[in-house]
Amino acid sequence: METGRHRSQSLGSAGLAFHALLCSSLLLNAVFFAHHLLRSSPTATPERLGDGLSWALQAAREAEAVAAADCSGHGNVFLDGVTSEDGRPGCECNRCFSGPDCSVRTPNCTADADSGNPLFLEPYWRRHAAASAVVFSGWHRLSYITTGGRFHSVELDRHIRLLHRAVGNAVVDDKYLVFGAGSMQLINALVYALSPDGNADSPPASVVATVPYYPAYKSQTDMFDGREYRWDGTTATWSNNGSRNSTKGFIEFVTSPNNPDTALRKPVLAGSSAIVDHAYYWPHLTHIPAPADEDVMLFTASKLSGHAGSRFGWALIRDEKVAKRALSYVEQSIMGASRDTQLRMLKILKVILANLHGKEDIFAFGYDVMRSRWRRLNAVVSRSTRISLQKIPPQYCTYFNRIKEPSPAYAWVKCEWDEDVDCYETLLAAGIISRSGTLSEAEARYTRMSLLKAQDDFDVLLERITEFVDAEEHGRAPGGSSSM
Amino acid sequence: METGRHRSQSLGSAGLAFHALLCSSLLLNAVFFAHHLLRSSPTATPERLGDGLSWALQAAREAEAVAAADCSGHGNVFLDGVTSEDGRPGCECNRCFSGPDCSVRTPNCTADADSGNPLFLEPYWRRHAAASAVVFSGWHRLSYITTGGRFHSVELDRHIRLLHRAVGNAVVDDKYLVFGAGSMQLINALVYALSPDGNADSPPASVVATVPYYPAYKSQTDMFDGREYRWDGTTATWSNNGSRNSTKGFIEFVTSPNNPDTALRKPVLAGSSAIVDHAYYWPHLTHIPAPADEDVMLFTASKLSGHAGSRFGWALIRDEKVAKRALSYVEQSIMGASRDTQLRMLKILKVILANLHGKEDIFAFGYDVMRSRWRRLNAVVSRSTRISLQKIPPQYCTYFNRIKEPSPAYAWVKCEWDEDVDCYETLLAAGIISRSGTLSEAEARYTRMSLLKAQDDFDVLLERITEFVDAEEHGRAPGGSSSM
Missing domain, CATH: 2.10.25.30 (EGF-like, alliinase)
Structure with a gap:
């Protein structure tokens, strides 16, 4: 009992302090524990979950x-x-x-190098997951009308202009901006906008392009088949001889850098209305010599950020009347580009803008990927006498402020051997799906290989190309032709 | 010192236990506290934040x-x-x-009852915030291609079919499904698909509709102005007299329920290719007598769920060749509807499906809102001799399995007084913006008032209408006309 008394006595002033401390500590334990439980419990009210998150x-x-x-x-x-x-x-x-x-x-999988599917940028967005994510509420922009009473997001318009200014690839200050469901939709919107008004008594405009050209210019123009315009072949028909009627109105499609051969291009027909498609005029896919400043220019999210599936493109247009007609086309045909996509693109552009010239610059990232692919492909093809690639010199780029190695979106492959008259077929026999030059009205001796796809696609392509070139050196021809 | 010794001695076995408990408790507190700090700290790794949430x-x-x-x-x-x-x-x-x-x-704000902006459903989506939210990762569906190798989401296709079956408003089993950037885009896609092939030697198809019709059928057909079709006026010209050439191919637009007058409609011209626009054929906006089963049908998210800004519509098409041509049109013009919108619509449809026939049924919700608006409007207009509304009887609805009061999207207003020859102007003078019947080739004595908009819009509309009718009863005419 002494011991007991001693003990209880020993819990005097200091002992009470200990006791109080223990009780406080245990109480605090309970509080923390309850707090922890509350945060983890699936039956807690939604408002208490997820760091204050509720419906999202x-x-x-x-x-x-x-x-x-x-x-x-x-x-x-x-x-x-x-x-x-x-x-x-x-x-x-x-x-x-x-x-x-x-x-x-x-x-022995066949490589698919057909589509210009821009998946080379997917890893970039995985690296910027938090900044590029967007949450759509169920009630986000139900209305036809966005801020300002039209179908365009005012903030997206502003950010597109900020981006062009920051990159230095297009003069935007004196241009109207028209959104479309991909630059694809704007092909016909601009043909419509530049054609004679349906009420006018003018002959139909002649829609043309220079070989090799992007096939959709012709196929879409043929499909819509409006009475105010018609596909009228390639510029060679009109520029080389006296057949050009000076009263004829031309709408000339120019792609720069060109699809499929990646060369920078200018309009060929003097006095034509040119639609200059700058889908690939971004610093990861070409050098930028100067800001583009044509009257009518096309751009697309697909080749800028890789968001091909979002279907978003835009036109920069100098003339107000042309811009209004293009806008009217988009309004009457689809009532404006999806507002969902406009919100997503705004977030994507914000991430791109915030990282320009930093260590996470999307153009530096994309350039590194595409330059590496081009180097590796050239290293293999340089051993071949059977196929060759387009030559691209290093060039000064105003965006990177230095001379840059090439980093093209496509390899424009030529089959050099006499017997390989159809280069698409030659490559197909070697297990490579490409896009025949004939689709661009080029010789069958040319075919396009896309370098834009996922790394897996490029790796398989390089394997097949390597086997193809190795077989050539060893006197075997996996393409089915004799190498002798 | 004794005291000291006693104290130290008194911390014998039990004392040590207390000490250990206190230390453990303090340690546990430290752990909890650190844990708490880690979760709240902005410098903590993202993986530890927000109940396990990281990048989202x-x-x-x-x-x-x-x-x-x-x-x-x-x-x-x-x-x-x-x-x-x-x-x-x-x-x-x-x-x-x-x-x-x-x-x-x-x-004294002017009421805007012009557009069919379906904001009456916004409160529904706020009530279903958690279920209808969608998070887009930065890398979501960059590709042109979705599951299955095309531009259509397989799951969205499946859920659209599930919805039609569950609602009983369309037979889907023997139909192809084609997505578009709003049903707006599918107007011309279907005209294209039903017109003679450009290679055929047939005369252009005649595109027609019955008065009063949705103006976009004419304006879009005129704008695209394809050589394979042309706008050829209203069905009255062709059905009432001998002027119809039996070799002429007709494409007849039918809207059912009709926009603007909300009547259920059938094709008028025997043997025509009918495009039946069922934008409003959902149980919140009409009774559903039976599943629609025409060869070519149009639907839109806009009037189903209220997501007008998303730009998503679909066609149900019986004939494979017609469906393939419509699909080719969408592919060639925009490479498919935005994949962003397709994901969002999938989530929206899942919410709708999960709540069908329950207490949170979207059709029950929408019906209650629209029936209430129609009742309130009728209560006011029934006091007027100056304006009248279309008559709609209560009808049996297969979806609700009972007789339903009317809940139309639009009021089709007729000005009854001789001097009110232009009903749009009469209402405008009374502070109400409507859509003149003349845009649908109806008499100027008719005008359309939208009842689909936000509750604020409807409330202001009802105020203006009430003043208008009150003025009539008191011998004053706010419309500027004399009531005598």
Whole structure:
């Protein structure tokens, strides 16, 4: 009992202090523990979850769960992917990979270098996941009308102009801006805007381009087949001989850098209305000698940021009347580009602008990828006598303020051997899908290989090309032709 | 010193236990505190923030901050709203409200009942905020290609079919589905698809509609002005007399329920290719007598869910060749509807489907709003001899499985007095902007008032209409005409 008394006595002033400290500490434990439970509990009210997040939490979790799925680095899971038996979307594998987690490589897989699908930029957006994410509320922009009473986002308009000024690839101050569902839609919108008014008694405008040209200029013009214009062949027909009627109105499509051959281009027909498509006029895909300043220019998100699926492009137009007609076309045909896409593009442009000239510059990132691909491809093809690539010299770029090696979007391949009259077929026999030059009215001896796709696509392409060139050196021709 | 010794001695076995407990407790506190700090600290790694959220957290917070802004119930803040001096988007006020928080009511404000802007559904999406939100990662669907190798989301296709089956407003099993940038784009896509092939030697198809018709059928057909078709007036010209050439191919636009007069319609010209626009054929805007089963049908998200700004519509097409031509049109003109919008629409449809026939059914919600508006408008107009509305009887609806009161999208107003020859002008003088019947080739004595807009818009409209009718009863005519 002594001991007991001693003990209780020993809890005198200092002992009470200890006791109080212990109680406080235990109480604080309880508070922290309860707080922890409250934050983790699935039955807590939504307002208390996720660092104060409420309605956006569920969607954020869904997106992160999908993004965290393992596709072995050879595929993606998307929120709107096809659901498998467990009700969740599965991996969508890159070409030449398969299996539930895309880990199975297809042996001797044919390389697909056809489409200009700009997936080379996908890793950039994964690196900037937090800054580039956007949350859409269910009630975001239900209305036809956005700020300012029209179909254009005022902030997106402003940011597009900021970007052109910062990059120095186009003069925007004296231009009207017209949005479209991809620059694709603006092809016909601009043909419409530059053609004689339907009420006028003028003959139809002649829509032309210089070989090799982007096939959609012809195919879309033929499809819409408006009475105020018609596809009228290539500029060679009109510039080389006396057949050009001076009263004829020409609408000339110019792509610069050109698709498919990546050369910078100018209009050929004097006095024509030129539509200059600058889809590839960004510092990751070409040097920028000076800001473009043509009367009518086209740009697209697809080749700028890689967002081909968003379907967003824009035209810069000097003349007010032409701009109003193009705008009227977009309004009457689709009532303006998707407001959903306009919000997403705004966020994407903000990320691009915030990183310009820094260590996370999208153009520096894209340039590094594309320059490396071009170098590696050239290293292989330089050993070949059978195929050759377009020559591109290093050039001074105003954006990077230095001489740059080439980093083109496409390889414009020529088959040099007499027997390889159809270069597309020659490459196809070697396991490479390309886009035949004949689609651009070039000789069949030319074909286009896209370098813009995912790294897996490029790697497989390089494998097939390497085998093709190796076979040539060893006297074998996987293309089916004799090398002798 | 004894005391000291006693104390130290008194911390014997039990004392040590106390000491250990205190230390553990303090340590636990430190752990909890550090944990708490780590979760709250802006310098903590993203993976530890927001209940396990990482990259999506920032965007979720931005969206919730914007949504929480106070616009007095008379406006919205949007993520892409014009930024004010503090760099944040401000309130965009409903018409007739102004001020930084939209709390200032404009006295004697003109009511705008022109556009069919479907904002009556905005409150529904605010009620379903968590379920309808979508997070877009920066790398979501960069590619041109979605699952399955085309531009269509397979899951969205599946959910559209599920919805039509569940609602019972269209037979989908034997139809192809073609997406467009709003049903607006599909107007010309279907004219193209139903016109003679450009290579055929057939005369152009005659595009027609019955008065009163939706003006875009004519204006869009005139604008595109393809050589394979032409606008050829109204069906009355061709059905009433012998002028119809049996070799002539007709493409007849039919809107059912009709815009502007909300009557259910059938094609008028036997043997024509009919494009039946069912934009309003949903149970909140009409009774559904039976599933529609025409060869070519049009639907739009705008009037289904209220997402007009998203620009998404679809066609259901029985014939494979027609469907392929319509699909080719969308591919060649815009390379498919925005994948961003396709993801958002998928989420929206999932919410709609999950709530069908429940207490949060969107059609029940929309029906209640629109029936109430129609009732209130009729109560006022029934006191007038000067204007009248279309008569709509209660009808049995297969979706709700009961007789329903009318809930039309538009009021089709007739000015009954001899002197009010232009009903649009009569209403305008009374402070109401409507859409003149002449735009639909109806008599000027008719004009359309939209009932689809925000509650504020409807409330102001009802105020102006009430004043107009009151003035009539008191022998005054705010419309400028004498009531005598």
